[in-house]
Amino acid sequence: MLIMPSEVQQACRRASTPQGYKPIYFSCADGALLRLQLHAFEPGTFFDRFGQVELRPNAFVSMEQAAIDQRNNSKGTFSLVEYVNRMARAGDLHVIETSACWSRRGRVEEGWQPGLAEISRERHWQNHPVPALGPIFQHPDDAARYAQQRTDNEILARTGYEGAVLGENSGQRFVPLEPVAWFANEENLRLRLFRTAEDPATDWRRPAPRFPDGYAVVASHQFSLSGNTLLVADNEQIRSNFAEPALVYAHTHELKNQGFDIRGYYYSTPGHELLKYTPVYSDAERDLLLTRSAVYENGQWVSRLTPGQFVSRLLQLGEFQVLVAGAYWRHTGHLGNGWRTRRQQPAAEGAVRIRDEL
Structure with a gap:
């Protein structure tokens, strides 16, 4: 033993x-x-x-x-x-x-x-609020690529994970957090991982995470917890292939308001595709992310913003990229106004570089 x-x-x-x-x-x-x-x-x-x-x-x-x-x-x-x-x-x-x-x-x-x-995981976190870390990379995108390979398919599709990318002060090194799985009846993982010592809610029951000296959170990473429902039309069948506006807001603007320098938002789909959105933190972006997809009026749900409309408007504001392609997002690179057509075109064959690890 x-x-x-x-x-x-x-x-x-x-x-x-x-x-x-x-x-x-x-x-x-x-x-x-x-x-x-x-x-x-x-x-x-x-x-x-x-x-x-x-x-x-x-x-x-x-x-x-x-x-x-x-x-x-x-x-x-x-x-x-x-x-x-x-x-x-x-x-x-x-x-x-x-x-x-x-x-x-x-x-x-x-x-x-x-x-x-x-x-319990909650008690363990109280005793030792130090998240597990991955290896060091030269680019935050490579750190996110590594993290998305560290997930279990069943948990990824059922409940999802939360994660983040840490950056060194010099801007030359980046470290991914090992993805943390969502479990029922536990504290909100986003609140746990993105909590500061200055937060009034921080105490011994809810400690702030401890990161290596010289490193701070520079990107949030959400794994397949889209929030999209069947209450609105979804002609593009986005579903779990990207998050609803409220969750993008929670991982960008909301964290920015808490003092985190969030420069990128990563989203991993159940098919292990990896997306990246670079927010601009404009009023127009904030208003879009705070738009409710559906509202209940006169005894019925009324659509305000379909998932497809949301993606189209988001592309006009910040930078939207596909870092790892798959069954839904078939091509890597930047997405533009023609994203609906481009994503359905057959994927080109060839080798794909997964990461650039130090």
């Missing part, structure tokens, strides 16, 4: 640097993935014989402790539970991928036992 103590000791010694310990990852035999960040010194407050505060080496990696663990293991008296709790006291031990033994994702707390019941 766990790597042998002798191997853990070797990894800890290799991770030691003058600046402290580097993170250590353990791939367990039962499929779990752990991360250990050892404390530089023994936890606690200690004093020398002169009454001065003394910094002691982390006892978990001492040769004496290694010999004790090896001897107990040879005698058959070695306790995995005691060892794991000792490891958790010596540093921050996290379960990244679970298994039957390591069944609770997140930080390993005192009193750990094998097979603990999993805590």
Whole structure:
């Protein structure tokens, strides 16, 4: 269930640097993935014989402790539970991928036992509001391309995901958030991922996400949660192939008003097509995005804006691109007034560059 103590000791010694310990990852035999960040010194407050505060080496990696663990293991008296709790006291031990033994994702707390019941995603986020990140790219579009490949087809079609792209201050590096799946009876994922420390609603129950130093959100990424209904005509059968105006507004103007520098909005369809809209933040754009597709008047629903009309008007304002083509959006590139005809033309054969990863 766990790597042998002798191997853990070797990894800890290799991770030691003058600046402290580097993170250590353990791939367990039962499929779990752990991360250990050892404390530089023994936890606690200690004093020398002169009454001065003394910094002691982390006892978990001492040769004496290694010999004790090896001897107990040879005698058959070695306790995995005691060892794991000792490891958790010596540093921050996290379960990244679970298994039957390591069944609770997140930080390993005192009193750990094998097979603990999993805590809710909301509780896990409260304890550790750090979203998982993908690799570094030179262009935000490539970061979005990577993220859309990290989704499950069933969840993508049923409930969808939320995501974002982070950009470094220099503008030379971009990192995608790993897509976060929508589940029923949970907090709005958009509110969770796009929350600032200055937001009055931010507290220990609803913490702001922590991103790497020097990085900030530069684009939102929505995965197949279109909001389009059957209440209005949809001659182009857009349906889930692009989002309704209110959701585009929520991922652009609304986030801009919260202080996020949203330079692009990505939308991934159930067919793994990838669209990008670059907002201009004009009054005309805001008014279009706030237009309700249908209103209830005199006992019936009246169409105000069909999905096709919405796309046509949006193309006249900001830049609309198809980054990854598919069954509905058959051609990559910028879309113009003739988008209805162009999207139905047969797709050209040939190799497609997926991403440019550093």
